[in-house]
Amino acid sequence: MKHLLSTEDLSLANAIRILDTAEEMAAVGDREVKKLPALRGRTVVNLFFEDSTRTRISFEAAAKRLSADVINFAAKGSSVSKGESLKDTAQTLAAMGADAVVIRHWASGAPHRLAATDWIDAAVINAGDGTHEHPTQALLDAFTMRRHWAKLAGTGSIGGDLKGMRVAIAGDVLHSRVARSNVWLLRTLGAEVTLVAPPTLLPIGVEQWPCKVSYNMDETLEKGVDAVMMLRVQGERMNASFFPSTREYSRRWGFDDNRLRALDSLGLKDTIIMHPGPMNRGLEISAAAADSPRSTVLSQVRNGVSVRMAALYLLLSGDTREPAATPTKESN
């Protein structure tokens, strides 16, 4: 792997390798001195064109635990008209000797542009691009699910996949990079995914995706599910008529107290509730669900650091690099 741009083109072998490495990294987090010398002298730039404190500090913690030098570059408004272009920013970072660029951008495909052009030669990690992908989020979700799945099976996580696990991803799929990255990665790992959403918040073309689609949350639960991942929904979507009101959304597609009770009555005692954060309590997830023992929200945050350490480590330690499906360089 030279870059980590998407989970769509992430092979099973590479996915497992990242997850297994993350398990080793997690062990570091349990030690008193939470630091490895692996990336000493390497420079990781967190290039954030969009506010995201959580993802940024997670990457920052990951890089620092690997002893890398971290530069945080908050670049808002990258348009040619507003100031410096992505190209100029990238070339500036290249001149400063960045070894890896962790990029969060509001524009889908911006990390691909960095990787495909000759603007910069650093490893590129997509930390969320527009409504396209958020591969490290999907990897930390898979890491969390894999631990749960292995525990239920009474086995260890290392080397394992998610074969047979039933995962429901519910909410604003249309605008969700988390949903997209999860669909591809969960397919690769063998899970059975059902997207649950109002038809307005599913993309045209979703029928081609390797998953099932349901408009009904209760039916999905009744059919049995091992993990329910709630996606953040923005209340403002109401103004664009994606749904009539936040209350109707919450009733039909939110994970409320009734549905939390339904898990018990349906005998789904091991079903976990996931959320990538930040949560809209009372909208897509009720407070009781968010705080219940089923909730993995905080584990996901913790696992995020391990997964990002693994990604940085694998991309920046040369001996583990292998050819991966990356776009060919453009010579412009």
Add this chain to the structure above:
Amino acid sequence: MAENNGTYLIRGASVLGAGAEDLLIRGGVIAARGTGAATHADAEGATVIEAAGLVALPGMVDVHTHLREPGREDAETVETGTRAAALGGYTAVHAMANSTPVADTAGVVEQVYSLGRAAGWVDVRPVGAVTVGLAGEQLAELGAMADSRARVRMFSDDGICVHDPVLMRRALEYVKAFDGVVAQHAQEPRLTAGAQMNEGEVSAVLGLTGWPAVAEESIIARDVLLAQHVNSRLHVCHVSTAGSVEIIRWAKERGINVTAEVTPHHLLLTDNLVRSYNPVYKVNPPLRTDADVQALRAGLADGTIDVVGTDHAPHPSEHKECEWAQAAMGMTGLETALSVVQHTMIETGLMTWADFARVTSTAAAQIGRLSDQGRPLEAGEPANIILVDPAARWTVDPAKMATMGRNSPFAGLELPGKVVATFYKGHPTVLDGKLNTPYREPAGVS
């Protein structure tokens, strides 16, 4: 002897792809065609052009060109754009109105017209804006533009759809007074707010806001009905979907006076290319699916789509070297159109060179009401002629083009067909595949 009075004897050209014939050009017209041309009294002293293996065609007429001047001379000028046109085999181009200032007054269209005449590479026919400032609120002075020296007959807010149905109706009605045509950029604005690419399987994966086919088709459906209702003439710019072809076919069957154009890029490229996120593939309307490409080819072959229009849209490099969402929409096309059409329509067996002449010249001239373009290659006709080497193969290199735009989506592709010579009003603007000299009005003629 003034240059434009030059005499040229084209020997053994395959006229419209048929048998080899001679053509004698003198005084801006075809003096003779066929066996008598070489022995014609006027042939004495003629410059002989050996054209064995070359196809002679009427000079191409583009119904859809963005020359960017006035206002965006960093992207293209009338001079550079028309050099590109001549090299691409064109003898006339329609310059779209979305310049700065907008070509919505007699003054601006006359300026563009004058710049075209001064450049001398092709006939530059300004397109007038339908509405003031392309704002879609108030009709521009269409009559003044029609009566100006530029003699505007085509009106378009291209780049923006005339989406107000009442305004569109009035425009269609009003242009009847001077045999004008409204060229519609069919794009329902509400359905395409923030749209980045064709809405479908690929946009779903890429997370780019979708541009549904229905946004184009619904406007075309409305407009053909409006054209029928007020009995006027509608031209549909850059048709890009299979559904649009069906609606236009239906309209023509009903006798509605509608013409339509397709761009070379929509005849060849699909939205799969957007997977690269390379903004060179960002265009309005967007690249569609393979099914759309096939329907567009079929529609062009059967006459549902009348013409090929390039929608040549040069942009400075910084408008493409950026994130997809930030990038400008548009592709260059003047210097690749012939090759792409040969590749997609002729080498696939869908069309002959005679059909090519119809869709790139004859029908285009009729839409723009250009009486001296798109004419038969017969004695007495204006000598707007190109010679094409259909056996040539070349690899597209945007850096070598005459246009200032480097945003060719065909970069690196090997394409067939090369323009060897372009005669504009009897004068060779292109010879041996290279720019020659511009046409100059004979002394005493204004």
